[in-house]
Amino acid sequence: YKLFRWFSAKQCALPTPKMTENGLGHREKVLNMNTMNPNVKRVEYAVRGPIVQRAVQIEKELKEGVKKPFSEVIKANIGDAHAMGQKPITFFRQVVALCAYPDLLEDNKFPDDAKNRARRILQSCGGGSLGAYSASTGIEVIRQDVARYIEKRDGGIPSNPDNIYLSTGASDAIVTMLKLLTSGEGKTRSGVMISIPQYPLYSAALAELAAVQISYYLDEDKCWGLDVSELRRAVEAAREHCKPRALCIINPGNPTGQVQSRQCIEDVIRFAAEERLFLMADEVYQDNVYAEGCQFHSFKKVLFEMGPEYSNTVELASFHSTSKCYMGECGFRGGYMEVINMDPQVKLQLTKLVSVRLCPPIPGQVLLDLVVNPPRPDEPSYATFIKERTANLEILAEKAKLTEQIFNTVSGIRCNPVQGAMYTFPLPYSSYSNHGYVIRAMCSHHPLSLGFGQRDGTHHFRMTILPATEKLKIVLENIRAFHKRFTEEFS
Amino acid sequence: YKLFRWFSAKQCALPTPKMTENGLGHREKVLNMNTMNPNVKRVEYAVRGPIVQRAVQIEKELKEGVKKPFSEVIKANIGDAHAMGQKPITFFRQVVALCAYPDLLEDNKFPDDAKNRARRILQSCGGGSLGAYSASTGIEVIRQDVARYIEKRDGGIPSNPDNIYLSTGASDAIVTMLKLLTSGEGKTRSGVMISIPQYPLYSAALAELAAVQISYYLDEDKCWGLDVSELRRAVEAAREHCKPRALCIINPGNPTGQVQSRQCIEDVIRFAAEERLFLMADEVYQDNVYAEGCQFHSFKKVLFEMGPEYSNTVELASFHSTSKCYMGECGFRGGYMEVINMDPQVKLQLTKLVSVRLCPPIPGQVLLDLVVNPPRPDEPSYATFIKERTANLEILAEKAKLTEQIFNTVSGIRCNPVQGAMYTFPLPYSSYSNHGYVIRAMCSHHPLSLGFGQRDGTHHFRMTILPATEKLKIVLENIRAFHKRFTEEFS
Numbered sequence: 003y004k005l006f007r008w009f010s011a012k013q014c015a016l017p018t019p020k021m022t023e024n025g026l027g028h029r030e031k032v033l034n035m036n037t038m039n040p041n042v043k044r045v046e047y048a049v050r051g052p053i054v055q056r057a058v059q060i061e062k063e064l065k066e067g068v069k070k071p072f073s074e075v076i077k078a079n080i081g082d083a084h085a086m087g088q089k090p091i092t093f094f095r096q097v098v099a100l101c102a103y104p105d106l107l108e109d110n111k112f113p114d115d116a117k118n119r120a121r122r123i124l125q126s127c128g129g130g131s132l133g134a135y136s137a138s139t140g141i142e143v144i145r146q147d148v149a150r151y152i153e154k155r156d157g158g159i160p161s162n163p164d165n166i167y168l169s170t171g172a173s174d175a176i177v178t179m180l181k182l183l184t185s186g187e188g189k190t191r192s193g194v195m196i197s198i199p200q201y202p203l204y205s206a207a208l209a210e211l212a213a214v215q216i217s218y219y220l221d222e223d224k225c226w227g228l229d230v231s232e233l234r235r236a237v238e239a240a241r242e243h244c245k246p247r248a249l250c251i252i253n254p255g256n257p258t259g260q261v262q263s264r265q266c267i268e269d270v271i272r273f274a275a276e277e278r279l280f281l282m283a284d285e286v287y288q289d290n291v292y293a294e295g296c297q298f299h300s301f302k303k304v305l306f307e308m309g310p311e312y313s314n315t316v317e318l319a320s321f322h323s324t325s326k327c328y329m330g331e332c333g334f335r336g337g338y339m340e341v342i343n344m345d346p347q348v349k350l351q352l353t354k355l356v357s358v359r360l361c362p363p364i365p366g367q368v369l370l371d372l373v374v375n376p377p378r379p380d381e382p383s384y385a386t387f388i389k390e391r392t393a394n395l396e397i398l399a400e401k402a403k404l405t406e407q408i409f410n411t412v413s414g415i416r417c418n419p420v421q422g423a424m425y426t427f428p429l430p431y432s433s434y435s436n437h438g439y440v441i442r443a444m445c446s447h448h449p450l451s452l453g454f455g456q457r458d459g460t461h462h463f464r465m466t467i468l469p470a471t472e473k474l475k476i477v478l479e480n481i482r483a484f485h486k487r488f489t490e491e492f493s
Numbered sequence: 494y495k496l497f498r499w500f501s502a503k504q505c506a507l508p509t510p511k512m513t514e515n516g517l518g519h520r521e522k523v524l525n526m527n528t529m530n531p532n533v534k535r536v537e538y539a540v541r542g543p544i545v546q547r548a549v550q551i552e553k554e555l556k557e558g559v560k561k562p563f564s565e566v567i568k569a570n571i572g573d574a575h576a577m578g579q580k581p582i583t584f585f586r587q588v589v590a591l592c593a594y595p596d597l598l599e600d601n602k603f604p605d606d607a608k609n610r611a612r613r614i615l616q617s618c619g620g621g622s623l624g625a626y627s628a629s630t631g632i633e634v635i636r637q638d639v640a641r642y643i644e645k646r647d648g649g650i651p652s653n654p655d656n657i658y659l660s661t662g663a664s665d666a667i668v669t670m671l672k673l674l675t676s677g678e679g680k681t682r683s684g685v686m687i688s689i690p691q692y693p694l695y696s697a698a699l700a701e702l703a704a705v706q707i708s709y710y711l712d713e714d715k716c717w718g719l720d721v722s723e724l725r726r727a728v729e730a731a732r733e734h735c736k737p738r739a740l741c742i743i744n745p746g747n748p749t750g751q752v753q754s755r756q757c758i759e760d761v762i763r764f765a766a767e768e769r770l771f772l773m774a775d776e777v778y779q780d781n782v783y784a785e786g787c788q789f790h791s792f793k794k795v796l797f798e799m800g801p802e803y804s805n806t807v808e809l810a811s812f813h814s815t816s817k818c819y820m821g822e823c824g825f826r827g828g829y830m831e832v833i834n835m836d837p838q839v840k841l842q843l844t845k846l847v848s849v850r851l852c853p854p855i856p857g858q859v860l861l862d863l864v865v866n867p868p869r870p871d872e873p874s875y876a877t878f879i880k881e882r883t884a885n886l887e888i889l890a891e892k893a894k895l896t897e898q899i900f901n902t903v904s905g906i907r908c909n910p911v912q913g914a915m916y917t918f919p920l921p922y923s924s925y926s927n928h929g930y931v932i933r934a935m936c937s938h939h940p941l942s943l944g945f946g947q948r949d950g951t952h953h954f955r956m957t958i959l960p961a962t963e964k965l966k967i968v969l970e971n972i973r974a975f976h977k978r979f980t981e982e983f984s
Contacts, residue, residue: 031834031836031839033738033808033835033839034836034838035838035839037676037683039675039676042673043842045849047848047849080626082619082626083624084624085619085626086620088620096594098594099597100590102586102589103589111600127824129579131581133820133822133823133824134823136824170850171850182530182533183530185529210849248523280523317523317524330624332851333624333854334623334856335851335852335854347525348526354536358536359665359668360662360823361824363824363826364825365824365825365854366854
């Protein structure tokens with residue numbers, strides 16, 4: 003029972019595009035590598051890049067019966083819980099089915115709370131159908147539900163539905179905010195601070211917008227913690243060649259799995275206020291906190307607890323999604339953004355901008371509504387909902403622990419605890435690091451880090467903790483064995 | 494029984510944003526009108542702009558019991574069929590419900606063909622769930638189904654699934670293509686030819702990308718036909734200040750309702766080949782053809798029928814969507830693009846670019862699959878499907894005719910036949926045109942054309958033909974009465 007490890011050796015040859023011949027010989031294309039958008043060329047997005055494409059191809063070959071020294075591809079490259087076997091929350095899917103096909107409202111197999119939710123949502127859809135466009139900022143009752151959810155989460159700090167913009171996953175809203183923030187030319191070009199390591203959506207979007215990426219490094223020795231002195235170093239260095247305008251934070255961390263302390267968040271907010279930076283808080287893993295002593299604190303809550311000096315001035319956009327946490331509904335592309343202290347004129351511009359794309363997908367809006375407004379204790383679906391949610395989160399916590407434990411038994415791999423989120427970002431090291439590591443050695447086009455970024459000379463990789471426990475064990479054991487073989491070979 | 498006409502007089506006051514006061518007085522925002530992205534500021538998108546926002550507000554007031562000289566808002570501003578009462582296709586929604594909640598596969602209320610479709614789709618989803626991400630270009634079996642659909646539509650001309658990119662509605666794919674096509678600075682900046690009148694997604698996307706809009710005018714006197722000599726005039730004038738790279742066509746036309754003849758399409762393709770332009774064919778209304786003697790011809794088909802000199806060289810992207818035609822499923826945000834003769838290296842860049850946004854929403858992909866692979870004659874759902882589809886298209890054809898007829902009974906309004914699509918773009922005129930017309934006169938911020946563009950000095954407006962027949966009659970009668978009153982008042 004052998005498995006393909008996606009970073010395995012010889013499989014990494016890049017597909018070479020074939021040039022098409024045509025009747026007119028070699029007439030140049032109108033749209034070619036010289037005429038296309040140079041910013042798009044600069045975009046890097048290896049999480050779904052050539053290695054993944056190669057893995058898909060290998061899967062296909064396996065299906066077609068091609069013999070390989072393994073029988074399955076376990077993909078640990080992306081936070082895709084359902085693909086790794088996690089089951090959807092029953093209540094959520096019941097309501098989506100009822101909304102999609104309202105004849106089912108007559109069916110007594112569905113619980114009343116699911117039917118009530120579906121009726122309420124359909125009433126707020128144009129023509130009572132998921133097939134109508136919504137307002138570009140999202141269906142109004144759902145924006146209200148989101149605001150109530152935030153208030154409850156943050157211990158009663160008010161949230162205004164007018165500050166809520168529903169989105170096509172969190173990525174959509176993040177790119178929209180980065181777009182708004184980009185201006186200037188040369189030394190006045192907008193700079194945006196992002197952590198290294200980071201989730202590569204950020205670097206990709208900044209490249210596409212030709213904004214300046216300002217990298218600040220997380221401290222691996224402090225469990226990938228964020229240090230304000232490093233933020234200050236980074237912003238000061240950047241002021242020489244751009245105009246720093248925004249600071250992006252991912253908490254819980256992707257790919258680091260770190261959960262920020264309340265103190266850290268306060269320090270970051272103070273820094274943003276002093277340096278006049280727009281804060282972007284990517285909080286899509288807000289329910290994914292596993293480590294004892296760790297707790298999720300939203301930037302919004304901490305901001306408001308710091309008093310009016312901050313809560314009336316610091317501009318903040320925070321992001322959430324249906325794709326992660328206990329539900330893992332990536333395919334629905336649901337999400338929202340809350341904006342705080344945004345210039346009212348800019349808000350009108352934001353509304354105009356999102357209206358060009360008409361509206362976020364309605365099924366994703368529906369799913370988001372269920373996430374922010376799940377069954378209540380007095381409703382029939384409550385018990386099952388809690389059972390399913392708890393089970394999903396407990397299994398994730400178990401796998402977070404398992405991953406850390408196994409990695410740290412490997413001599414030559416160092417791994418911080420997975421405090422939250424869905425990833426581990428271990429550092430394999432050896433005295434032969436001149437050879438680089440694994441893919442870097444074997445497949446020089448694609449550093450193993452896959453574009454998350456890291457300090458020069460280190461060769462981390464990101465791996466999700468999502469495969470089913472038994473498979474996760476196999477993956478970890480294979481990495482352990484591989485690391486041993488690799489170290490021996492190069493010694 | 495009075496109705497609010499959305500372009501009615503005094504209701505058009507713009508909401509003025511209130512400036513928030515804060516503890517620190519008037520500290521400038523980090524993100525304000527001076528620091529924000531200037532390209533976003535230049536974007537215009539009036540279809541969902543202030544007039545629509547005002548209409549939504551009025552609807553709310555009516556609900557709250559505020560007295561108005563009308564009792565209902567009939568929105569005729571956007572092609573949103575379900576919101577106007579069109580019913581979804583039963584089979585489509587059954588399959589979506591089955592996919593969302595697969596327990597229903599055990600339910601004998603659903604026909605077998607719906608179940609089989611759902612099973613097949615779920616098998617191609619990660620973990621058998623709509624909640625998993627798909628490949629960034631879309632689920633593979635759906636891309637195969639799209640290719641087969643195109644082949645059938647185009648009389649057997651081959652379509653390669655590798656050329657199919659699923660998208661979040663057509664808008665998403667259109668913006669992606671325009672993004673790829675944008676490069677250069679100053680006089681080498683990419684220019685993109687769009688029709689006037691146009692669908693404002695195009696002008697908005699070009700403004701955002703800071704690409705150059707090259708306007709070509711459609712000929713109202715020839716039923717909004719496209720004339721190649723006008724294309725040539727436009728491209729030649731544009732060469733002096735930019736680098737023309739692409740030509741966008743909307744057929745059937747939005748907002749014109751015109752359906753292009755085969756000859757016209759051939760002429761356009763020849764023009765694109767001569768002038769070295771990348772062709773973008775927006776064909777989202779391909780099933781919406783009503784007028785006798787009119788027929789939809791896809792650009793792909795005509796291109797291939799013109800022989801290898803063209804079919805091997807002219808670069809083409811064509812777009813389709815689940816939002817229009819007989820299904821009108823706008824809320825699902827499903828769509829696809831087929832690219833022909835695209836440089837293979839650029840195709841890799843395109844795949845990379847779409848991967849940054851992970852994947853189009855899966856429910857939208859499912860719906861698209863049903864559109865391209867509907868029930869077959871030997872399947873149990875076929876009869877109902879055909880009945881529903883035919884009814885939807887017949888009603889649209891009836892309303893297209895009705896709209897043209899009533900408008901043309903009004904002295905002072907001229908209206909071309911609605912050959913296809915879902916819109917009419919009539920020209921109200923009077924000898925008092927110095928006063929402008931309607932909104933222009935009464936609400937000077939918002940020309941009645943709502944950003945579709947038109948020749949200087951004319952004041953067209955776009956109106957959908959989608960309201961239910963009885964309501965459509967009321968809207969048309971109201972416009973007739975309004976035009977009469979207006980003309981009298983200003984004479």
